[in-house]
Amino acid sequence: ExxxxxxxxHSVIEKGQTVTLRCDPISGHDNLYWYRRVMGKxxxxxxHFVKESKQDESGMPNNRFLAERTGGTYSTLKVQPAELxxxxxxxxxxSQDLNSPLHFGNGTRLTVT
Amino acid sequence: xxxxxxxxxxxxxxxxxSSSLNCSYTVSGLRGLFWYRQDPGxxxxxxxxxxxxxxxKEKERLKATLTKxxxxxxxxxxxxxDSATYLCAVQEGEYGNKLVFGAGTILRVKS
Numbered sequence: 001e002x003x004x005x006x007x008x009x010h011s012v013i014e015k016g017q018t019v020t021l022r023c024d025p026i027s028g029h030d031n032l033y034w035y036r037r038v039m040g041k042x043x044x045x046x047x048h049f050v051k052e053s054k055q056d057e058s059g060m061p062n063n064r065f066l067a068e069r070t071g072g073t074y075s076t077l078k079v080q081p082a083e084l085x086x087x088x089x090x091x092x093x094x095s096q097d098l099n100s101p102l103h104f105g106n107g108t109r110l111t112v113t
Numbered sequence: 114x115x116x117x118x119x120x121x122x123x124x125x126x127x128x129x130x131s132s133s134l135n136c137s138y139t140v141s142g143l144r145g146l147f148w149y150r151q152d153p154g155x156x157x158x159x160x161x162x163x164x165x166x167x168x169x170k171e172k173e174r175l176k177a178t179l180t181k182x183x184x185x186x187x188x189x190x191x192x193x194x195d196s197a198t199y200l201c202a203v204q205e206g207e208y209g210n211k212l213v214f215g216a217g218t219i220l221r222v223k224s
Contacts, residue, residue, distance in 0.1 A: 104156030
């Protein structure tokens with residue numbers, strides 16, 4: 001069984017540019033989550049999809065962040081325009097149901113210069 | 114607001130030297146407490162879920178326990194390959210897998 005895959009593994013962009021992160025969950029997992037870890041801080045929740053619907057987006061920091069999951073399969077997280085404080089590691093996770101453990105991808109390390 | 118505090122921040126052990134990591138939590142109505150292992154450059158890897166005080170789970174050299182205020186991850190006779198960051202997290206809210214993570218404990222086991 002393939003795990004959660006994320007692309008790219010690293011991204012370096014300049015302040016003001018746009019970046020799109022992609023996540024492919026484990027096949028059959030309806031629940032998809034985005035988390036991020038900024039330098040020196042704990043991993044923090046961003047949002048939760050159930051299939052293609054946003055179930056909880058309470059952790060999204062502001063309207064520069066847009067997450068989509070068209071068709072209920074892969075998900076994208078777009079940051080536009082990127083700011084310096086957006087630098088960190090963005091993790092995607094999926095689970096089979098609402099109480100099953102999360103399976104995490106290896107993350108995308110985003111550096112905004 | 115739910116909070117998770119892990120201690121120590123870092124721990125250095127000799128191979129075979131048993132020890133425990135602590136995770137204290139403040140949550141209104143615990144639904145689940147999770148332990149994850151994270152290696153450098155990788156995502157968190159699931160280890161255990163604990164749901165109620167008194168519960169214990171074991172896997173190889175690791176044993177997780179839960180009380181009403183904290184959880185312990187006991188490492189018995191560790192090996193160098195047990196070196197990693199160990200993360201504790203609790204489910205927040207009444208629904209879903211919105212996890213609140215602690216900062217983690219960095220474990221180094223020297224041979």
